[in-house]
Amino acid sequence: MSYCTMLSDLDGEKKELHKVYHDQHYGFPIHDDNELFCRLVLEINQAGLSWETILKKQDNFRKAYSRFNLRKVSRYSDADRVRLMADAGIIRNRLKINAAIENAKTILLLQNEHGSFEEWLNMQHPKSKEEWVKIFKKTFLFTGGEIVNEFLMSIGILPGAHDKKCPIFKKILLAKPKWAT
Numbered sequence: 001m002s003y004c005t006m007l008s009d010l011d012g013e014k015k016e017l018h019k020v021y022h023d024q025h026y027g028f029p030i031h032d033d034n035e036l037f038c039r040l041v042l043e044i045n046q047a048g049l050s051w052e053t054i055l056k057k058q059d060n061f062r063k064a065y066s067r068f069n070l071r072k073v074s075r076y077s078d079a080d081r082v083r084l085m086a087d088a089g090i091i092r093n094r095l096k097i098n099a100a101i102e103n104a105k106t107i108l109l110l111q112n113e114h115g116s117f118e119e120w121l122n123m124q125h126p127k128s129k130e131e132w133v134k135i136f137k138k139t140f141l142f143t144g145g146e147i148v149n150e151f152l153m154s155i156g157i158l159p160g161a162h163d164k165k166c167p168i169f170k171k172i173l174l175a176k177p178k179w180a181t
Contacts, residue, residue, distance in 0.1 A: 002163050004163045005163070007022050017055050017056065026153075026154055026161050026168075027161025027172045028171075029176065029178070033116050035068065036107075037103070039151060041068065041099075042061065043150050043151040043154065044096055044103075044147055045096050047142070047144070047147055057089060057091070061089075065084075070107055070111075076101045095141075099143075102141050103141055106140055121157060126179075129149050129158060132148050132149075132158070156172065156177030156179065157177070157178045159177075159180075
Protein backbone atom coordinates (compact mmCIF):
# COMPACT_ATOMS: atom_id res chain seq x y z
CA MET A 1 0.00 0.00 0.00
CA SER A 2 1.41 3.39 -0.95
CA TYR A 3 1.68 6.28 1.48
CA CYS A 4 -0.97 8.11 -0.60
CA THR A 5 -3.44 5.22 -0.21
CA MET A 6 -2.64 4.75 3.47
CA LEU A 7 -3.32 8.45 4.09
CA SER A 8 -6.83 8.16 2.66
CA ASP A 9 -7.60 5.39 5.18
CA LEU A 10 -6.72 7.52 8.22
CA ASP A 11 -8.88 9.98 10.12
CA GLY A 12 -8.59 12.63 12.79
CA GLU A 13 -5.30 13.52 14.43
CA LYS A 14 -3.42 10.67 12.75
CA LYS A 15 -4.51 11.84 9.32
CA GLU A 16 -3.46 15.44 10.02
CA LEU A 17 -0.05 14.34 11.31
CA HIS A 18 0.61 12.27 8.17
CA LYS A 19 -1.05 14.74 5.79
CA VAL A 20 1.37 17.56 6.60
CA TYR A 21 4.34 15.29 5.94
CA HIS A 22 2.75 13.75 2.83
CA ASP A 23 1.65 17.06 1.30
CA GLN A 24 4.64 19.26 2.17
CA HIS A 25 7.72 17.09 2.66
CA TYR A 26 7.60 13.54 1.33
CA GLY A 27 9.27 13.28 -2.06
CA PHE A 28 10.24 16.94 -2.32
CA PRO A 29 13.92 17.67 -3.01
CA ILE A 30 15.89 19.00 -0.05
CA HIS A 31 18.76 21.38 -0.77
CA ASP A 32 20.04 22.00 2.76
CA ASP A 33 22.63 19.55 4.11
CA ASN A 34 21.41 19.87 7.70
CA GLU A 35 17.88 18.98 6.56
CA LEU A 36 19.20 16.07 4.48
CA PHE A 37 20.99 14.87 7.60
CA CYS A 38 17.76 15.31 9.57
CA ARG A 39 15.84 13.14 7.14
CA LEU A 40 18.55 10.47 7.21
CA VAL A 41 18.51 10.40 11.02
CA LEU A 42 14.71 10.21 11.10
CA GLU A 43 14.68 7.36 8.56
CA ILE A 44 17.32 5.48 10.55
CA ASN A 45 15.31 5.93 13.73
CA GLN A 46 12.15 4.70 12.04
CA ALA A 47 13.70 1.24 11.51
CA GLY A 48 11.53 -1.25 13.37
CA LEU A 49 8.95 1.40 14.29
CA SER A 50 6.05 3.18 12.62
CA TRP A 51 6.60 6.41 10.70
CA GLU A 52 3.85 7.88 12.89
CA THR A 53 6.07 7.42 15.94
CA ILE A 54 8.83 9.40 14.23
CA LEU A 55 6.46 12.15 13.07
CA LYS A 56 5.20 12.56 16.64
CA LYS A 57 8.77 12.81 17.96
CA GLN A 58 10.32 14.91 15.17
CA ASP A 59 10.32 18.14 17.18
CA ASN A 60 12.00 16.31 20.07
CA PHE A 61 14.61 14.97 17.65
CA ARG A 62 15.32 18.51 16.42
CA LYS A 63 15.89 19.72 19.98
CA ALA A 64 17.92 16.70 21.07
CA TYR A 65 20.19 16.79 18.00
CA SER A 66 20.94 20.55 17.98
CA ARG A 67 18.45 21.22 15.18
CA PHE A 68 20.48 18.74 13.09
CA ASN A 69 23.40 21.12 12.85
CA LEU A 70 26.02 18.82 11.33
CA ARG A 71 29.00 20.55 12.93
CA LYS A 72 27.48 20.44 16.41
CA VAL A 73 26.34 16.81 16.17
CA SER A 74 29.71 15.70 14.77
CA ARG A 75 31.36 17.05 17.96
CA TYR A 76 29.03 15.23 20.36
CA SER A 77 30.90 13.65 23.26
CA ASP A 78 30.22 10.63 25.41
CA ALA A 79 28.24 12.94 27.70
CA ASP A 80 25.99 13.81 24.74
CA ARG A 81 25.49 10.12 24.02
CA VAL A 82 24.43 9.62 27.66
CA ARG A 83 22.09 12.65 27.39
CA LEU A 84 20.50 11.24 24.23
CA MET A 85 20.07 7.79 25.80
CA ALA A 86 18.20 9.44 28.69
CA ASP A 87 15.93 11.54 26.43
CA ALA A 88 12.46 9.94 26.42
CA GLY A 89 11.40 12.30 23.61
CA ILE A 90 13.50 10.46 21.01
CA ILE A 91 14.28 6.85 20.17
CA ARG A 92 16.77 5.70 22.78
CA ASN A 93 18.78 3.17 20.83
CA ARG A 94 22.57 3.19 21.21
CA LEU A 95 23.21 2.02 17.66
CA LYS A 96 20.93 4.68 16.16
CA ILE A 97 22.41 7.44 18.33
CA ASN A 98 25.93 6.38 17.42
CA ALA A 99 24.94 6.26 13.73
CA ALA A 100 23.63 9.84 13.88
CA ILE A 101 26.87 11.16 15.38
CA GLU A 102 29.19 9.17 13.12
CA ASN A 103 27.10 9.91 10.02
CA ALA A 104 27.35 13.64 10.81
CA LYS A 105 31.15 13.27 10.76
CA THR A 106 30.94 11.41 7.45
CA ILE A 107 28.74 14.08 5.89
CA LEU A 108 31.24 16.77 6.93
CA LEU A 109 33.97 14.80 5.14
CA LEU A 110 31.73 14.56 2.05
CA GLN A 111 31.14 18.31 2.22
CA ASN A 112 34.88 18.96 2.34
CA GLU A 113 35.49 16.66 -0.60
CA HIS A 114 32.46 17.48 -2.79
CA GLY A 115 31.19 20.88 -1.60
CA SER A 116 28.02 19.53 0.02
CA PHE A 117 26.17 16.37 0.95
CA GLU A 118 23.60 17.27 -1.69
CA GLU A 119 26.33 17.49 -4.34
CA TRP A 120 27.70 14.10 -3.30
CA LEU A 121 24.20 12.64 -3.68
CA ASN A 122 23.81 14.33 -7.08
CA MET A 123 27.16 12.91 -8.22
CA GLN A 124 25.91 9.39 -7.51
CA HIS A 125 22.73 9.83 -9.56
CA PRO A 126 21.35 7.92 -11.40
CA LYS A 127 21.67 4.55 -9.70
CA SER A 128 19.38 1.65 -9.00
CA LYS A 129 18.14 1.09 -5.46
CA GLU A 130 20.59 -1.80 -5.12
CA GLU A 131 23.54 0.37 -6.19
CA TRP A 132 22.48 3.11 -3.77
CA VAL A 133 22.26 0.60 -0.91
CA LYS A 134 25.83 -0.60 -1.60
CA ILE A 135 27.15 2.97 -1.60
CA PHE A 136 25.29 3.88 1.60
CA LYS A 137 26.39 0.72 3.41
CA LYS A 138 30.02 1.54 2.52
CA THR A 139 29.66 5.19 3.51
CA PHE A 140 27.24 5.41 6.45
CA LEU A 141 26.24 3.49 9.57
CA PHE A 142 22.85 1.82 10.06
CA THR A 143 21.71 2.15 6.44
CA GLY A 144 20.03 -0.99 5.16
CA GLY A 145 17.92 -1.36 2.04
CA GLU A 146 14.64 -0.03 3.39
CA ILE A 147 16.25 2.94 5.14
CA VAL A 148 18.18 3.91 2.00
CA ASN A 149 15.14 3.46 -0.24
CA GLU A 150 12.86 5.54 1.98
CA PHE A 151 15.49 8.23 2.50
CA LEU A 152 16.11 8.59 -1.24
CA MET A 153 12.39 8.52 -2.12
CA SER A 154 11.63 11.04 0.60
CA ILE A 155 14.17 13.54 -0.80
CA GLY A 156 13.21 13.10 -4.45
CA ILE A 157 16.15 11.06 -5.69
CA LEU A 158 14.31 7.78 -6.23
CA PRO A 159 10.76 7.67 -7.63
CA GLY A 160 7.78 6.22 -5.79
CA ALA A 161 6.96 8.68 -3.03
CA HIS A 162 3.54 9.42 -4.56
CA ASP A 163 1.17 7.66 -6.94
CA LYS A 164 0.68 9.41 -10.28
CA LYS A 165 -2.99 9.90 -9.33
CA CYS A 166 -2.03 11.68 -6.09
CA PRO A 167 -2.52 15.48 -6.34
CA ILE A 168 0.90 15.99 -4.71
CA PHE A 169 2.59 14.11 -7.57
CA LYS A 170 2.27 17.17 -9.83
CA LYS A 171 3.72 19.43 -7.13
CA ILE A 172 6.66 17.06 -6.79
CA LEU A 173 7.29 17.28 -10.54
CA LEU A 174 7.32 21.09 -10.33
CA ALA A 175 10.02 20.82 -7.63
CA LYS A 176 12.21 18.94 -10.15
CA PRO A 177 13.17 15.79 -8.24
CA LYS A 178 16.34 14.01 -9.45
CA TRP A 179 14.39 10.94 -10.60
CA ALA A 180 12.45 13.10 -13.11
CA THR A 181 15.55 14.69 -14.67
